[in-house]
Amino acid sequence: MLNQQGRPTRAESSQGQESRSFTGNRGLQMDEPLIFETGRLDVTGVDIETPAPFASRLGHLARSSEIGLPGLTEPEAVRHYVRLSQLNYSIDAGLYPLGSCTMKHNPRLNEKMARLPGFGDIHPLQPVSTVQGGLELMQMLAHWLIEMTGMSAVAMSPKAGAHGELCGMMAIKAAIAAKGEAGTRKVVLVPESAHGTNPATAALIGFEVRAVPARDDGTVDPAEVAKLAGPEVAAIMLTNPNTCGLFERDIVEIARILHAAGAYFYCDGANFNAIVGKARPGDLGVDAMHINLHKTFSTPHGGGGPGSGPVVLSARLADYAPVPFVRGGQAGEKGRTLELVETQEGASFGRMSAFHGQMGMFVRAMSYMLSHGADGMRQASEDAVLNANYVRVCLNDLLSSPFGKRTCMHEALFDDEWLKGTGITTLDFAKAMIDEGYHPMTMYFPLVVHGAMLIEPTESESKAALDLFIMTLRDLAFSVQRGESERFLGAPHFAPRKRLDETRAARTPVLRWTPRLPLAAE
Amino acid sequence: MLARAGVAHVDALFADIPADKLLSGLMNLPEGQSEMAVERQLSAMAARNVSAGSVPFFIGGGAYKHHVPASVDHLIQRSEFLTSYTPYQPEITQGTLQYLFEFQTQVAALTGMEVANASMYDGSTATAEAVLMAHRITRRSKALLSGGLHPHYAQTVETLNSMAGCQSQMMTPDLMGNEDILALIDDELSCVVVQSPDFFGHLRDLAPIAAKCQAHGVLLIAVFTEVVALGAIEAPGAMGADIVVGEGQSLGNGLNFGGPYVGLMATRQKYVRQMPGRLCGETVDADGKRGFVLTLSTREQHIRRDKATSNICTNSGLCALAFTIHMTLLGQKGLRQLALANHANGVMLAQMLAEVAQVQVLNQTFFNEFCVRLPGNAAAVVEALAAKGILAGVPVSRLLPEAGLDDILLVTATETNTRADMEALVAGLRSVLSC
Numbered sequence: 001m002l003n004q005q006g007r008p009t010r011a012e013s014s015q016g017q018e019s020r021s022f023t024g025n026r027g028l029q030m031d032e033p034l035i036f037e038t039g040r041l042d043v044t045g046v047d048i049e050t051p052a053p054f055a056s057r058l059g060h061l062a063r064s065s066e067i068g069l070p071g072l073t074e075p076e077a078v079r080h081y082v083r084l085s086q087l088n089y090s091i092d093a094g095l096y097p098l099g100s101c102t103m104k105h106n107p108r109l110n111e112k113m114a115r116l117p118g119f120g121d122i123h124p125l126q127p128v129s130t131v132q133g134g135l136e137l138m139q140m141l142a143h144w145l146i147e148m149t150g151m152s153a154v155a156m157s158p159k160a161g162a163h164g165e166l167c168g169m170m171a172i173k174a175a176i177a178a179k180g181e182a183g184t185r186k187v188v189l190v191p192e193s194a195h196g197t198n199p200a201t202a203a204l205i206g207f208e209v210r211a212v213p214a215r216d217d218g219t220v221d222p223a224e225v226a227k228l229a230g231p232e233v234a235a236i237m238l239t240n241p242n243t244c245g246l247f248e249r250d251i252v253e254i255a256r257i258l259h260a261a262g263a264y265f266y267c268d269g270a271n272f273n274a275i276v277g278k279a280r281p282g283d284l285g286v287d288a289m290h291i292n293l294h295k296t297f298s299t300p301h302g303g304g305g306p307g308s309g310p311v312v313l314s315a316r317l318a319d320y321a322p323v324p325f326v327r328g329g330q331a332g333e334k335g336r337t338l339e340l341v342e343t344q345e346g347a348s349f350g351r352m353s354a355f356h357g358q359m360g361m362f363v364r365a366m367s368y369m370l371s372h373g374a375d376g377m378r379q380a381s382e383d384a385v386l387n388a389n390y391v392r393v394c395l396n397d398l399l400s401s402p403f404g405k406r407t408c409m410h411e412a413l414f415d416d417e418w419l420k421g422t423g424i425t426t427l428d429f430a431k432a433m434i435d436e437g438y439h440p441m442t443m444y445f446p447l448v449v450h451g452a453m454l455i456e457p458t459e460s461e462s463k464a465a466l467d468l469f470i471m472t473l474r475d476l477a478f479s480v481q482r483g484e485s486e487r488f489l490g491a492p493h494f495a496p497r498k499r500l501d502e503t504r505a506a507r508t509p510v511l512r513w514t515p516r517l518p519l520a521a522e
Numbered sequence: 523m524l525a526r527a528g529v530a531h532v533d534a535l536f537a538d539i540p541a542d543k544l545l546s547g548l549m550n551l552p553e554g555q556s557e558m559a560v561e562r563q564l565s566a567m568a569a570r571n572v573s574a575g576s577v578p579f580f581i582g583g584g585a586y587k588h589h590v591p592a593s594v595d596h597l598i599q600r601s602e603f604l605t606s607y608t609p610y611q612p613e614i615t616q617g618t619l620q621y622l623f624e625f626q627t628q629v630a631a632l633t634g635m636e637v638a639n640a641s642m643y644d645g646s647t648a649t650a651e652a653v654l655m656a657h658r659i660t661r662r663s664k665a666l667l668s669g670g671l672h673p674h675y676a677q678t679v680e681t682l683n684s685m686a687g688c689q690s691q692m693m694t695p696d697l698m699g700n701e702d703i704l705a706l707i708d709d710e711l712s713c714v715v716v717q718s719p720d721f722f723g724h725l726r727d728l729a730p731i732a733a734k735c736q737a738h739g740v741l742l743i744a745v746f747t748e749v750v751a752l753g754a755i756e757a758p759g760a761m762g763a764d765i766v767v768g769e770g771q772s773l774g775n776g777l778n779f780g781g782p783y784v785g786l787m788a789t790r791q792k793y794v795r796q797m798p799g800r801l802c803g804e805t806v807d808a809d810g811k812r813g814f815v816l817t818l819s820t821r822e823q824h825i826r827r828d829k830a831t832s833n834i835c836t837n838s839g840l841c842a843l844a845f846t847i848h849m850t851l852l853g854q855k856g857l858r859q860l861a862l863a864n865h866a867n868g869v870m871l872a873q874m875l876a877e878v879a880q881v882q883v884l885n886q887t888f889f890n891e892f893c894v895r896l897p898g899n900a901a902a903v904v905e906a907l908a909a910k911g912i913l914a915g916v917p918v919s920r921l922l923p924e925a926g927l928d929d930i931l932l933v934t935a936t937e938t939n940t941r942a943d944m945e946a947l948v949a950g951l952r953s954v955l956s957c
Contacts, residue, residue: 024811031811035624035850044856046591048937051866058755058865059887061718061725065760067753069631071853078593081621081847085602088617092601106605109557114778115595118568123581124780125916126572127908133570134779147551159643159781160836162823170685200823200833204654205685209828247538277549279539294836302598302840303618304608304800305641306782322681343923350681354584354646354674354769355780367564373554382532389527389535407527407535434614439607445824463523490808495613498808505805505817509794511637512627 029496032083036513039070045077068515087496088303089439095461095469099411099442099454100195100243102273102295104384107371110298110364119363124355128340134359135338139326141366145291145312148377150282153318155311156325157357161270164290164309165201165237167352171288171313171320172235172264173205174349178320185234185263191220193244193446198237198268207234214448218244218403218413222253229261239268240284241275243446244403245388245411245454255285264288264317272296273458274385274410277378287314293358297365308361319347324356383459384410387466391457394470398477402449410458416451422480426451428488429476431499435492436472572913574777578943578950580871582891582934583721583916584645584672584747585780586772588860589938594774594847598840608800608839612815613807618839619814622802625846632752632849632857633744633766634759635788640800640816641842642785642834645769646678649715649745651798651832652767652787653679654686656713656741658796658831663688665713668703669696670720672747673921679715695925697893697918698884699724707734713765717745718758722918722932723888725755732762741765749773749786750936751889753854753861765789773852774844784841795821798832860937864890867935867944874948875933880955884930891934893918897955900931906954912947 024031056062072080089096096103114120122131142154155171158164169188176185188202191212199209210228215221220238236258240248248254255265267281267289273296281289293299293308301307313321324342344350372380385408392412396405400417416426430440430453442454457466479487492498529535536544555563574587581587598604602617609615609622622640629638642648653665665683667676667690676692683690693701699722707714714735718726728744735742744758746768758766771783789797795818803817823830852860868890875894876883885892896903900917907914915933918925935944 032620034620034627036627039850039853041853042855044853044859045851046856046860048856048859048863050859051863054866054869056865057869057872057885057888059725061727061755061887063752063754063756065634065757067631067757067854067857069628069849069854069857071856072850074591074593074851077847077851078597080850081597081603082600084617084620085597085600086617087615087620088602088606089611089614090602091605091607096607098607101607103605103607109560111599111604113561113564113568116565116568117573117575118565118571120776120778121573121575121587122571122779123574123579123585123587123777123913125581125583125585125920126574126913127905129905130572130908130913131779133567136570137564137567144551148549159647160834162833162835163643163647166682166833170681173685195835196823196825196827196830197833197835199828200826200830203828203830204833205682206687247536249538249540252540252543275536275539278536278545279543280545283543284540300604300840301607301836303603303606303615303843304839305837306643306784306839306841307836308782342920344677349685351674351677352647352681353644353678353781354672355644358781359779360776360782363564367560370552370555370560370563371557374548374551376554378548382535385535386523386527386532389529390523393527407529407537409535409538430611431613434611439614440611492613496616497613497811497813500612500807500813500815501805502815502817505803505815506820509801509818510804511623511794511801511817512630513623 030083030086032080034513035072035080036070039072041070043073044071045074094437094439095457095465096439097441097455097457098439099456100270101442102456102458104298104458105460106298106300107368109371110367113367114360114363119359132338135326135340137366138362139328139338141362144369145310148276149289149312150280151312152315153313153321155313155321157322157353158290158309158311159353159358160305160307161290161292161309162197162201164311165197166204167311167322168266168288168290169201169205170349171317172266174320174347175317176234178347184232187233189228189233189236191238193242193448194237194239195243195268195270202237218246219248220254222250222257225254226257229257229263233261233263235264235266237266237268239271241271241409245408245413247409251284259285270295271410274381276381277374278381282314287317293361293365298368299361299364306358306361308358320349322350322352323348380459387457387459387461388412390466391455391470395473398474411454411456413449414453415449419451419480423485424480424488426453428491431491432476432488435494438469438472577911577913578946579913580915580933580935580947581913583932584674584769585777586748586934586936587777587938588772588936590774590776590848591851594844597847598844603843604840609816612813616813619802621843621846623804623814625842626802628846628849629786630788633788634757635766636791637794638786638788639797640802641838642787642799643838644781644783644785645747645767646675648767648785648787649675650679650682652743652765653683653713653715655765655796655798656743657688659793660712660739660741662710662712664711665690665715666706666711667692668716669693669701670699670722670724670726671715671717671745672721675745695922695927697722697927697930703731704734707738707740709738711740713741713743715743715745719748719751719889723885723892725887725889728758728761728763743767748889750861750864753857754865754889770845774848775841782838782841784838784845796831799834800837863937867937867939868892871933871935871944874944878948878951881951890936891932894931894933896929896931899928903954907950910950912950914947
């Protein structure tokens with residue numbers, strides 16, 4: 001079918017045509033070589049004035065070894081990174097249902113605010129008189145976090161969730177030492193469904209990790225905690241809502257048992273997005289909880305960081321918080337002056353990183369909180385939980401649920417019971433989702449559920465977006481039932497790469513580019 | 523949707539929360555505001571701060587004001603980088619994985635080491651993790667910290683190390699850069715931690731320390747807070763360091779009041795399985811095409827749980843991206859030029875300050891920051907200059923209040939400082955000191 005200029009007006013069938021291209025690219029999907037293969041050692045994309053000759057003060061330590069790093073011009077560099085970006089999935093491009101990761105929309109106002117020179121271009125060691133607005137923002141965020149969680153204090157310096165766990169557990173360790181029980185309380189209870197960071201954190205600072213089994217309904221049994229809670233127990237590390245997407249309904253009783261036994265309650269706050277404005281951890285008996293600003297409060301995940309993990313503390317632990325912290329000054333003539341306490345004082349366990357914390361993330365989180373307010377944040381949690389339950393009920397006739405058809409919080413958990421005998425695994429199913437334009441859900445986590453699929457849609461998705469997602473998963477599930485295994489076993493078929501050989505990567509690690517040896521003469 | 527979920531009201535979905543713990547009303551916080559209102563409120567707060575770019579600015583001490591090319595901030599805000607998760611599904615995150623591979627290569631080359639990881643939180647936490655890594659490798663548990671190590675870094679190491687049940691010996695603050703660290707190296711130590719350029723600005727020759735360490739089975743951990751210096755001074759790896767850690771903020775990343783920054787960590791290939799943090803490695807896909815994946819994850823918490831090398835999970839991905847883009851734009855040629863411009867300005871400023879009566883420059887060697895002794899309290903001088911709109915440097919007593927160094931000021935000049943900035947500082951200092 002041609003129009004008058006001879007231009008084809010209808011796509012021809014590509015059936016049987018050669019699908020390989022000369023460049024290896026496929027339309028907009030372009031591969032990109034490494035900068036070391038295209039850059040040149042004598043090129044730079046930055047213009048820097050050459051200084052007048054001067055007498056060096058480097059002594060005998062001027063660099064004599066080669067650096068060996070090529071440069072790119074600005075247009076080359078921009079193209080390189082734009083092409084790389086196009087090989088990535090992102091929340092801006094599509095639904096990102098990673099359970100326990102809370103991939104919600106990242107409002108762009110947050111980015112704009114963090115880049116105001118008054119926030120982005122101030123130095124942590126400026127005189128405090130020149131950064132009163134910065135300290136005010138930190139204090140305001142601290143106040144919001146305390147109010148939202150019903151706790152007594154907050155440590156702002158932890159740099160991510162795991163760093164926050166470390167902060168909370170170090171505060172617990174310090175509190176135990178202050179009571180003279182450092183020699184005896186050496187055990188930390190961790191449910192088997194916990195994030196890997198929980199046992200890793202406890203072990204890092206010398207605690208012995210003891211597993212707490214879950215009951216059949218996926219929650220922790222207070223009777224089991226009571227059996228384990230002895231004089232050797234320092235704390236429990238419990239995620240709530242837990243990694244099965246369930247609210248620990250006996251949490252108050254668990255806290256009571258631990259406190260009666262002289263132990264502390266660390267709560268992993270990774271799933272706080274389910275309960276903001278609905279319940280406060282402080283009212284439930286929690287002693288310490290980190291808050292992932294990069295989950296609940298919408299700071300971008302950035303391909304794996306940076307995060308920010310402030311830790312709220314109960315009155316029992318507040319005195320042990322790390323430095324630095326902001327102290328509210330007195331009302332004076334020129335208004336309130338805020339102080340920054342940077343040197344260890346009192347019972348504080350000390351410093352856990354340079355400077356005051358992830359300010360860039362604080363500004364973004366504060367921007368989110370002010371935009372949403374008490375009403376908007378409660379609604380966000382309600383919508384997140386509603387969305388997850390909607391996905392759950394729309395899939396639970398086809399996919400199997402490990403804990404029956406009970407209500408979930410902000411994420412819906414399925415297992416691989418329904419795949420039994422089909423020859424298709426959770427991994428295959430997840431990879432087939434990629435071909436449908438979706439990032440897979442969290443898979444094989446929590447470890448207590450076989451072939452787990454953990455779906456967290458967040459509040460950001462509309463009903464229409466959820467319906468299409470559900471219909472897609474249903475279509476895939478029907479495909480499994482029909483035995484169309486080729487749709488799964490080789491998947492993804494349409495991504496920039498097919499499945500990657502992870503065994504080879506680990507067996508012979510190639511962790512950097514190295515120049516190829518010059519070819520020998522023929 | 524509620525009906526489909528089988529409930530009449532959304533509260534029914536929260537039935538597992540004990541009824542007496544369920545919040546009945548709203549939290550005691552303001553209600554939501556429009557975008558314009560939030561922007562107005564936060565902008566007013568930001569306006570109460572003096573930004574580095576708005577005044578003559580000479581503060582360093584672990585975070586540095588540099589010019590970041592405009593394309594860097596543009597590129598890191600691309601949705602596909604900004605709003606992507608950790609690349610656990612490599613088929614659809616090759617963009618992140620490839621830049622991490624390039625980043626690792628750049629960090630290894632800069633430090634003169636064989637391998638680098640995909641970033642840590644910042645320089646201080648990377649240093650603390652390096653000390654624990656050295657304990658694992660040597661199966662010893664005592665660290666020796668040079669008196670030239672940034673005080674916040676030393677405190678960060680001390681906190682984690684003591685919590686982990688290990689020992690550390692901190693040497694006294696080494697104002698003049700002439701401590702005798704060699705005399706303290708023995709078979710008991712797992713590692714020696716030395717910073718160069720050090721906190722006070724002095725350059726350290728690591729080679730003799732490395733030699734003594736090697737003779738005693740001790741690992742040398744080399745630290746830097748100013749990565750631009752590596753364009754001008756000898757790579758720590760070339761001087762025999764076993765683990766190199768540092769702060770990468772200077773490339774690609776703004777001051778941000780202290781974070782987020784990007785921790786760099788590099789080491790020898792033989793120690794890679796004891797390294798904390800994510801590692802990106804090259805492999806092939808099912809069609810034989812080159813691709814990248816996160817690898818050696820049996821070191822990490824999500825696989826090894828309480829046996830992991832660290833608890834780190836989230837790292838500094840986007841800050842590492844900013845670092846690698848800036849480094850790619852520079853190339854070795856541009857990095858050398860940038861380092862030269864920094865050193866030249868440092869030298870110029872030192873010469874100008876040396877001519878001010880009662881001010882004494884203490885350093886023989888330095889890169890872009892150095893210490894001066896003032897006739898009085900440095901913090902008071904800094905405060906007086908701040909009132910004149912000049913941010914003069916870091917009073918050392920702010921980080922080391924008990925060290926008897928109240929008259930010492932740490933001053934930094936980077937490529938961003940003009941001669942006019944320096945003249946303003948000199949004039950301001952003369953006027954403050956003459957009062």
